Amino acid sequence: MKSYISAQTFTNGEHALANYRFAISDDEPGIQTSDVITGVLGKLLSFIQDTELDDPxxxxxxxxPQQECNLDLLGTVLDHSLEENAAFAHYVLSLEDRRRAAFLFGH
Known part of the structure; x- marks a missing residue:
């Protein structure tokens, strides 16, 4: 995969982009944190999609209380991420699943 991506040219209009690098996650605390958050989000979104509860x-x-606190903290991390860069808001959920997720996060 690394060789494939390295062979690609990424551009923004006429400008070539080279603002990425390959890293070993064992050496990068930020990547390790991202991996954990991504895993938690994946499990949460699977729950939202798979649960038959009609009333969120x-x-x-x-x-x-601990689960509620953790969910609120995760929502805060997500909100701060979107404030930092709106491009982080990429959804591949149905509108109904997005509605249920928004309710779960208190939005």
């Missing part, structure tokens, strides 16, 4: 209010009502 029940989701939040059934959280214990």
């Amino acid at each position: 209010v029940l989701w939040r009502e059934n959280l214990d």
Whole structure:
């Protein structure tokens, strides 16, 4: 994969982009953190898509205090990420799943 990506030319209009690099995640705490958050988000979005609950209010009502705190912290990280760079908001969810996720995060 690295050789394939390295062979590609990325551009922004007429300007070539070279603002990426390949790194070993063991050496990069930021990548390790990103891997964890991505994994948690993947599990959360799978739950949202796979759960048959008709009323997402029940989701939040059934959280214990630690789960609610963790969900709120994750929502804060996501909000700050979008404030930093709006390009992080790339959704591959149905509108219904986005609605349920927004409710779960209290939006």
